[in-house]
Amino acid sequence: MANSNENTDDVEMLDISSSMSKENDVPIQSKIPDAVPKSTLIKHTPWLEKYRPTKLNDIVGNEEAVSRLSHFAQQGNLPNIIISGPPGCGKTTSVLCLARQMLGDAFREAVLEMNASNDRGIDVVRTKIKMFAQSKVSLPKGRHKIIILDEADSMTEGAQQALRRTMELYSKTTRFALACNASDKIIEPIQSRCAMLRYSKLNDEQLLKRLVEITKFEQVSYTSEGLEAIIFTAQGDMRQAINNLQSTVFGFGHVNSENVFKVCDEPHPILIRDMIEKCIQSDLDEAYKAMNHLWRLGYTAEDILSVIMRVTKTYQMSEFMQLEFIREIGLTYMRVSQGVESQLQLSSLLARLCQRASSNSH
Numbered sequence: 001m002a003n004s005n006e007n008t009d010d011v012e013m014l015d016i017s018s019s020m021s022k023e024n025d026v027p028i029q030s031k032i033p034d035a036v037p038k039s040t041l042i043k044h045t046p047w048l049e050k051y052r053p054t055k056l057n058d059i060v061g062n063e064e065a066v067s068r069l070s071h072f073a074q075q076g077n078l079p080n081i082i083i084s085g086p087p088g089c090g091k092t093t094s095v096l097c098l099a100r101q102m103l104g105d106a107f108r109e110a111v112l113e114m115n116a117s118n119d120r121g122i123d124v125v126r127t128k129i130k131m132f133a134q135s136k137v138s139l140p141k142g143r144h145k146i147i148i149l150d151e152a153d154s155m156t157e158g159a160q161q162a163l164r165r166t167m168e169l170y171s172k173t174t175r176f177a178l179a180c181n182a183s184d185k186i187i188e189p190i191q192s193r194c195a196m197l198r199y200s201k202l203n204d205e206q207l208l209k210r211l212v213e214i215t216k217f218e219q220v221s222y223t224s225e226g227l228e229a230i231i232f233t234a235q236g237d238m239r240q241a242i243n244n245l246q247s248t249v250f251g252f253g254h255v256n257s258e259n260v261f262k263v264c265d266e267p268h269p270i271l272i273r274d275m276i277e278k279c280i281q282s283d284l285d286e287a288y289k290a291m292n293h294l295w296r297l298g299y300t301a302e303d304i305l306s307v308i309m310r311v312t313k314t315y316q317m318s319e320f321m322q323l324e325f326i327r328e329i330g331l332t333y334m335r336v337s338q339g340v341e342s343q344l345q346l347s348s349l350l351a352r353l354c355q356r357a358s359s360n361s362h
């Protein structure tokens, strides 16, 4: 936690340290100063922050990329890096762990973190980033100051252009770590100055392992279907998984699939499963009834389609039919995302799925 005599002017730096504990394996709540009633803080710390890994070793998944980062942390000579990947897979966490592991106690003085909540136009590159790069900080041999540009894909192009030269000019003392969702939004010259690390979504086992750890620690009452439901809704996003777990626990006190889908406000996959089954039996009337029921519950075409797609991908059926189904669902998804979000589109999808199923069975 922040030390009272340390510089508290810099909001970004405070953000980092408040989300991380120094000794690694210790959950963050045990580091809370005695003056603050612990129960209040623990209750109000989002689990996301409470269980944000503090060591590279604790980061789940993307082993290859993380092991490269660990290597950099040991060697010290960090190149400029870009970490890109989908939301909630641990990019920001990795960069913070790396910086902490590399710089140890010098972390506060030697790291500048900027994210999309800061103004990051060209002026910021010219002033704040340059000033930090020029500032003198005594570091162990072979270590560099680190400028973390989180959500770098939201930097303006002008700012990115201004960064090109800055990166080179101060390369003796300062290294850049960029994290972003879409690496194609980073201009080519910056990409060519950086080592690119690509993160991917986490798989179900990786999410499950982490969720089980948290449920044990929080003494959550859960069923295995409940955790499966969380994994189903999270779609490889650890942030969403942990958030949904906490919301369900706080909302219902017990994690089962019903509560999870209530909290996440998604159509229950069992209903969708039934609907697909009716399509496979070419029973359009029943399939339509199931869809109509979901529509009346207030789900949008996009909500319904997203679950239909995910359920179809794991449904046991002939491969040919599965591919045909996915194709039809994809085409409907496209129309809906172009703005034709009507019940008619869903009805037409069901009709086409029934047709595919019947022509396939002949």
Ligand SMILES: Nc1ncnc2c1ncn2[C@@H]1O[C@H](COP(=O)(O)OP(=O)(O)OP(=O)(O)O)[C@@H](O)[C@H]1O
Residues within 6 Å of the ligand: 047, 048, 049, 051, 052, 053, 058, 059, 060, 061, 085, 086, 087, 088, 089, 090, 091, 092, 093, 094, 179, 180, 181, 210, 238, 239, 242
């Ligand atoms: N690989 C992981 N291992 C363990 N926890 C993770 C992992 N990825 C995400 N988390 C959890 O999710 C939270 C958010 O992760 P993080 O901020 O690193 O995501 P991100 O990849 O930077 O996402 P975004 O692209 O939205 O910024 C963390 O606080 C942590 O609790």
Ligand SMILES: [Mg+2]
Residues within 6 Å of the ligand: 091, 092, 093, 150, 151, 179
């Ligand atoms: Mg992030």
